[in-house]
Amino acid sequence: SQKIEQNSEALNIQEGKTATLTCNYTNYSPAYLQWYRQDPGRGPVFLLLIRENEKEKRKERLKVTFDTTLKQSLFHITASQPADSATYLCALDYTGGGNKLTFGTGTQLKVEL
Amino acid sequence: DGGITQSPKYLFRKEGQNVTLSCEQNLNHDAMYWYRQDPGQGLRLIYYSQIVNDFQKGDIAEGYSVSREKKESFPLTVTSAQKNPTAFYLCASRYRDGNYGYTFGSGTRLTVV
Numbered sequence: 652s653q654k655i656e657q658n659s660e661a662l663n664i665q666e667g668k669t670a671t672l673t674c675n676y677t678n679y680s681p682a683y684l685q686w687y688r689q690d691p692g693r694g695p696v697f698l699l700l701i702r703e704n705e706k707e708k709r710k711e712r713l714k715v716t717f718d719t720t721l722k723q724s725l726f727h728i729t730a731s732q733p734a735d736s737a738t739y740l741c742a743l744d745y746t747g748g749g750n751k752l753t754f755g756t757g758t759q760l761k762v763e764l
Numbered sequence: 765d766g767g768i769t770q771s772p773k774y775l776f777r778k779e780g781q782n783v784t785l786s787c788e789q790n791l792n793h794d795a796m797y798w799y800r801q802d803p804g805q806g807l808r809l810i811y812y813s814q815i816v817n818d819f820q821k822g823d824i825a826e827g828y829s830v831s832r833e834k835k836e837s838f839p840l841t842v843t844s845a846q847k848n849p850t851a852f853y854l855c856a857s858r859y860r861d862g863n864y865g866y867t868f869g870s871g872t873r874l875t876v877v
Contacts, residue, residue, distance in 0.1 A: 659804070685865055692873075694770075694854050695807075697865030740806070744862050750814060751797065751822070752866060756806035 653678045655743060655755040663761045670731045672758045674724040674741035683744040684717055684724050685752065688737045695740055699726075731762045766791045770855050770869035776877050777842070777849065785840045785872045787855035793867070794860035796838035800824065801852040801871075810853075813838055814860055842874065850876050 656675045664670050674684070683702055687695035701708045701717045701724070708715045714727040728735050738759045742752040768789040777783045787796065795814050799807040809822030813832040827846025832838055838857075842849045852873050856866040 683862055687865075692852075692871070694856075694868030694871050695866075697867070700863070700865055702863075749812075749820065750795065750860070750862050751809060751812050753809070754799075754807040756804065 657755040657758045661759040670728040672726040680746040681743045685742045687740040768869040780844045789857045793857035797856045799854045
């Protein structure tokens with residue numbers, strides 16, 4: 652069966668460090684992979700999209716990598732700040748999936764002073 | 765300002781009642797989606813619609829119904845057949861081309877009393 656896995660344990664890091672979150676998937680042929688940020692009680696907010704033929708995408712302090720051989724995406728936040736504390740969700744839009752996203756369960760990030 | 769609006773923010777349902785959650789967007793997006801979020805389970809797709817007057821079941825459609833009579837609107841009805849409706853419901857939209865992220869509403873928290 653198809654599965655998207657994100658680390659369910661919270662990631663705690665110090666302000667100024669780089670946070671790295673992992674998204675692994677099985678039995679998908681993804682067309683796109685997306686990352687979202689979600690704050691408690693709010694809807695997710697779109698951050699970045701990376702296509703299957705792209706290795707890396709950057710936006711300000713954010714960087715996403717996509718390795719279709721390893722079936723893994725890494726999401727990096729450089730120079731992290733307490734305001735970056737949130738839950739981060741990865742989602743796949745896969746070939747033959749009917750143009751809809753399947754989400755992972757998310758990883759909670761806490762950036763401490 | 766363009767956006768996607770969900771109402772109400774909080775909704776209480778008695779056993780055996782049907783309730784309807786509203787979702788309206790003025791982004792001129794073609795596709796609209798309904799997700800359900802439970803603690804520790806991530807987002808699960810209920811129904812989605814790519815164009816007006818057409819919609820498809822997602823992974824957990826049982827006990828729910830939708831309509832798409834206008835491009836801007838995609839209401840979700842939680843019927844009495846849904847045995848465990850207490851959850852956070854999220855509506856999203858995007859352009860039909862999968863090369864874009866989703867825009868989410870702020871959610872409706874439904875509680876059975």
